[in-house]
Amino acid sequence: MVDEDRARDGGRGGPRSQTDVVVEGIKRMLAEGVLRPNQKLPVEADLARELGVSRGPLREAVRALSLMGVLESRQGAGTYVTALDSSVLLTPMAFLVDLQQQPGAQALHAVRRLLETEAAGLAALHADEEQIRGLRAALEDSTAAARGASDPHAFVEADIRFHDLVATASGNPVLASLVHAFAGRTARARVWRAIAEDGALERTLQEHRAILRAVQERDPDRARLRMGHHLLAVEDFVAGPGAEGPDEPGGAGAPG
Numbered sequence: 001m002v003d004e005d006r007a008r009d010g011g012r013g014g015p016r017s018q019t020d021v022v023v024e025g026i027k028r029m030l031a032e033g034v035l036r037p038n039q040k041l042p043v044e045a046d047l048a049r050e051l052g053v054s055r056g057p058l059r060e061a062v063r064a065l066s067l068m069g070v071l072e073s074r075q076g077a078g079t080y081v082t083a084l085d086s087s088v089l090l091t092p093m094a095f096l097v098d099l100q101q102q103p104g105a106q107a108l109h110a111v112r113r114l115l116e117t118e119a120a121g122l123a124a125l126h127a128d129e130e131q132i133r134g135l136r137a138a139l140e141d142s143t144a145a146a147r148g149a150s151d152p153h154a155f156v157e158a159d160i161r162f163h164d165l166v167a168t169a170s171g172n173p174v175l176a177s178l179v180h181a182f183a184g185r186t187a188r189a190r191v192w193r194a195i196a197e198d199g200a201l202e203r204t205l206q207e208h209r210a211i212l213r214a215v216q217e218r219d220p221d222r223a224r225l226r227m228g229h230h231l232l233a234v235e236d237f238v239a240g241p242g243a244e245g246p247d248e249p250g251g252a253g254a255p256g
Contacts, residue, residue: 026061112183116167120224139209
């Protein structure tokens with residue numbers, strides 16, 4: 001039986017709480033196939049006994065894993081493993097990205113560029129006609145919003161949708177989830193740049209058109225090149241003196 005307050009981590013020799021023991025135990029059970037997606041957890045007493053912990057830390061761990069999207073409590077039915085959908089499990093990554101300030105934001109944007117560049121290349125290989133129509137529609141909405149120029153938020157929404165659709169068209173749901181997590185941070189500062197910098201909207205539209213053209217022409221190398229060029233502008237903006245808008249104390253925003 002694990003000590004009531006602390007358990008010894010044999011791998012590192014450092015102390016860890018019983019809650020950690022439960023989290024690691026459930027993770028191990030998932031990895032070994034003892035627990036599977038959408039499967040109900042054993043009753044509380046049995047699971048606590050199997051993991052060698054008391055019920056209090058078990059409940060704390062279940063709550064923590066529920067917040068992470070690994071488990072879900074169903075009213076009157078017990079606790080289940082979720083479908084372990086990558087889009088849900090990677091949600092905490094978006095939270096981490098939102099908290100980053102300079103200089104960490106620059107490193108995050110560099111990772112975003114790498115992810116989206118590859119997503120664009122894969123989209124050129126795998127996008128179907130419906131996805132290409134979606135990209136065209138997002139671009140049309142961006143164009144209409146840019147011409148109106150009265151609501152930069154509408155432009156940003158269409159811009160975010162364009163990038164999400166490119167990532168989805170890659171055919172790799174994990175990559176798409178990562179792109180979504182890393183891209184969410186820039187929304188507020190994109191609005192700021194749209195307001196503050198002349199020509200920013202039109203440049204973004206031109207770059208999106210070039211990306212879409214490469215995807216439509218099934219040219220993965222050109223799609224990667226166009227997306228990489230587009231997101232380098234993001235990194236330059238983040239690194240520059242204009243990175244901080246009035247609502248961006250962390251200065252970690254950019255267009256596109």
